[in-house]
Amino acid sequence: MLRFIATRFARALVTIVMVVTFAFVVLRLSGDPALLIMSVDAPPEAIAAFRQAWGLDEPLWQQYLKYFGAIVQGDLGRSMRDGRDAIVLVTERIPATLALTLPALAIKLGIGIPAGVYAALHRNSLTDRLVMTTAVLGFTVPSFVLGLLLVLVFAVQLGWLPSGGQGTWRHAILPVITLGVGGAAVLARFTRSAMLEVLGQPYIRTASAKGVPWRLVVRGHALPNAAIPTVTIVGFMVGSLIAGAVVVESVFSWPGVGRLLVVAVANRDLAVVQCILLLVAATMVTSNLVVDLLYGALDPRLRQMRAGGAH
């Protein structure tokens, strides 16, 4: 088991290094920060001085080695725009993003999973069809469309809620709903099919045949098995807590990590973009790792296979 965790951890590190490297190279090949930040009309000497100050005049591989050396020591660089540490800039935005993504996650789980379970238990009923039709709508409509639609109805027409910005909890309602709907729809569909798969298994019939009331068959026999595939999707959702709101934050001008990313990319603020990508990769990889460990907790077959591999 320890060896399993160790290999998984090593693999996670490799993934993060690859993401960081890729971001580093692509960012540097796709535009000159000096020109963007200093503006094209700046005197050539000023631009040259800027490049020298940020080490942009060095060969790419040298920049990369320096950058990597700094990361290892915990230094994620400074913003080219205001000179502050990138990590500070990013972390001060995290609470705002979590203020949207955490309630949205609660909506996804709280609506998606029960709706999927209910639909599966009442397969082909009117409610099932209704839930599934809503779900298809929910995840086919892109979030910016849904966001704008909500703004149109609840902010512009009805005037019940603010259309954007951050201030009171009322500002968060529309973006949270926009974020939550799509995920809830995906989760509902996924949970339904996982449940249907499990409900068709012989061991469900066995449980009924030994006199277990249906409600307990569902709770004790069907749900624990259906949870195994569902955990994967939930893991992805947890992994995207930091970076999952880029579009929605832009639509609602919400000052979170997502908007910082959009602005930083537009400005080629290299350290900030890299810092965000590193953070995103780290959360995604961590939640994947947790999902893998959860699989083991949920499925004894897997647990044993891993234990066997560790001998």
Place this chain on the structure above:
Amino acid sequence: MSLVSIRGLAVAFDGVAALRGVDIDIPRGGALGMVGESGCGKSVTWLAALGLLPSRARVTGSVMLDGQELLAAPAPALDRVRGGRIAMIFQDPASSLNPVHRLGKQVAEALRMHRGMAGAAARAEAKRLFDQVGIPDAARRLDAYPHELSGGQNQRVMIAMALAGQPELLVADEPTTALDVTIQAQILHLLNRLRRETGMALVLISHDLGVVSETCEDVAVMYAGRIVEQATADALFAAPTHPYTQGLLAALPPIDGPRRRLAAIPGGVPEPWAMPRGCAFAPRCAHRHGHCDAEAPAHHPVAQQHSAACVLATRELVAA
């Protein structure tokens, strides 16, 4: 009075008949073997009786347990019957056990449902049941998961779980089909021994006449959703009356005597949605004549405790 009395049991899936009127009586402590090829309705009969079919199945007729009608029974009453008075085990033991729960817990669940046992008492009883069905190292196996045991051992666990509710009838649905031949024999011996020890009745569903005749005093032969012949095992082997039963017996290899080519029954079972109006076996029958296509033959007595749903049965009766 019979323990279980089934009358005119019929099942249709989406309007297509799978079971077309089945009558069965199981006396207390009796053993009935039900044979027939796959799809003939032998499993469906008992799944329907216990309300275990999916909701799209339309079940009609009557299933009486000690005078209690099961088909109309409310869910809590049915839950007490299932596992408590009539237990059922299935063909594929590995997938019939929940993969994420320990075996002891799965047996203890039945003990809790039907005997109100929990904790250490349930565990001790589960261990006793494991011992009773011949699971070696029972105490350790309680903590094992289904995937850690062989098919034969898992079937023993299924049987232990079925015994947990001290049922009056055990319905074994092809309990040995998925197992090796040597294990098959062990499981059949086990079922025989448990019947003697507990006095419970047994229904053994199988496509294998040999398996059934070893274990059961009575045999019902099913074809296309109906029982076509019912008799004691001895009578059935000695004087099969229905041409389908005769065909089945002719298809068995003789254990002694010269080697011969096994006789196959020509043709195939009619599809459920294209059932002939008369006798379902008529299209494959060597003795077919005019009457057979007119209407489905009723059961005619052939001898004491021996009946067949075939016009031949009436003729033999007349001849006798």
